[in-house]
Amino acid sequence: MNCPTTWIPPGLLTNCSESTLRPPQVRRTQTPAPLLRGCAGRTEGDRDKNALSASHGPLWTFSNTKKWGVMGQKTEPLDERLRELFGTDARSEGPLAASGAGRRFTGIDLCRPLSPEQVAFLLDALSQFRIVSIAGQDLAAFSLAHFERFANHWGAPVPHPNNFMRGGKPAQQDGDSDGPFELIPFERRTAAAVNATFPGQLQCLPHESPAVLVVSNFRGERSAASARVTGGGSWHTDIEYERLPIYVSMFLAHKSPVARDALGGNWVQAPDGGKAHPYYEGSDRELMRLRKCLPLNGETAFADTAAAFAALPPTEQAALEQVQLRRRLNEGDEGWLAPLVRTNPRSGIKSLHSPIWASRPRVRPTIEVEGMSAEASRAFLDRLEAHVLQPQFRYDHPHAPGDVTLWDNYMTLHNSPPLKSNINSLDDARLLYRLSCKGEPALSLPRRDAPEWRTAHIPGGYATPPEIIDLA
Template sequence: MKGLQTMNVRTKPQSQTYTDLGFEVNPLSELMAAEVVGLDLSQPFDDATREAVYDAFVTYHVLAFRDQQLTKAQQVAFSEQFGPLERHTLSNRGADAFPMVHVVSNLNADGVPSGKLGSREWHTDKSFRPAPSMATILHGIELPPSGGDTCFANMYAAYEALPDAEQAELDGLRVVHSWVLSRANLGRTMSEEEKRDAPDTSHPLVRTHPDTGRKCLFMGIHASYLEGMPVEEGRARIEQLEAHATQERFVYRHQWRPGDVLMWDNRCLLHCADANFDAARYARVLNRTCLRGTPTA
């Protein structure tokens, strides 16, 4: 599937109604993101609907499908309409009959809110894989009454805002993405089995999106150091770029509604969870599937 549009962030996006297909797409910000109203994700799409949804996905980068109630099996079936699922790491594979569905939760072993919230650092999913994830699909199962937002940073816009000379400097640089080092930075020591399951991988710092041909920054918490540069110097450069790329002008904040299913493009976005709710009082439980991508270019 190939996206037919790319949204120019300087042009105010318009709503689109697909009358023949029974749904509409309404932009949620001028930068990116749109809600999709009128589709039932528990039912399979015909070819025309699947192509239209994928086109909207490439155009808006984040889609919020409203008013959904999916079982794990239905979420897997919906996801697989857009490509093969990407396996999760050993530590976050599903524990039941659905290993490809990772439960993102702040509940402890007793089912009580723990006060802890993961994924608070800016990242793109599975960037440490040789073929990083194309998309993530996240279904809100239990949400706090407010807060617990998911934030997205637009790496197209961040790259295009850099001076031409800096873009030229960054083109051609490669960055090592490391699941091991990113977990170590959060105070976690990984087992030898986990290390073998997710070895370090090198990617371009500026990647070309396979559908749009546009360039974007590719980094996040898994981006550990730049090849051919002293580690500390390379790390500082990555942190500088991340600070630039996650300015509010490049960010969309999704405020969850009950029944939301989010689908976003890992190839051109960073994302993180916002702990703007009482995580020791309220549950935040979401089911996550990831779609396998292609090697970076």
């Protein structure tokens, strides 16, 4: 990753065209659903920890001794508790990022059902480290059913918009969020095309769940033409444009590219950074350079918005905690207000939640800061995005087959890397499975989500089938 090293100095917020050091005038409109029902948001996140413990399990504290990076945690009690809960073979490594984010665990078998104490430990680890990787699952035994069962502990798995339609139209487009929920037949989903590319060599793990998104760089019959490189995506969090955003997303890695270029030593060469696509025109040149500083070996790019918030002066932190963002699902919607700063209800760590003016250009509406004009909102959020994307807050996560990697969408941004497409070799193949979850974590299964809550927040009211929850 050939990143610029520019540091945006203190005073980040004071150079905007409209003052942000006084609270914006907030209209009294409906506020978003909380991250974890009853204990989220920038004021409720600091509730008495005994109350949190009652609903979310015991709070193992990993902090207050040896520090790493901006927001590091001590390792000794974490490792002791890890081995107590998961056995003497369990180990941890981290932080994975210079910012203090990221923890990698080995020796945890996710084929086995988890106890409430084990779930609480992992919940607390994510609340501290923002990104957690549970490495080395045996793909001969660990199925996508095991993966979805595990996801139920983090929230209710959400059908991905690529797997369903609304009123016969794609669900991932502006204006196409209404209408009857209709699952796309499995033979028309990505998995079917992936399975046709390398028959007998590489096939998706069996599944039909609408919550599982297949992420790959090959879809269909191979071509005689040479592979081409497509640029990365836009920085975002998952489904922040709904009233109840995604809490946790996770990948299961099946195949990672191993081919390397003889000249550069990377899988791909950096695409031309001079083009605005996929972003809108008009952004600052330095911001565009930061946006396009992406990994070149198929890693997932992350930015640590908790460390980025912690690095700001206290006066600017206090000002940002007063900021409300108006988010919309579709153009023309009135939208709703959502806090820019969130407090994690388990760790108390504050972070910037999706400080992006246009996280899905031409797909979802841009964001406005309450009390600011559209032009000033873009300037304000572009400066925040440039701050968050500085190298000291960035981390590129490599995927190895069998790794399950989770991230907290309230405490991170992420982006897809440049990819080879139209590939002809398994050495270039990248195949991942993704699940995303909403709502409260569950220490034990099955989940107890109210039917009316599912209807309001989960497309099609989807619930993981009992036969998956009850896997031996």
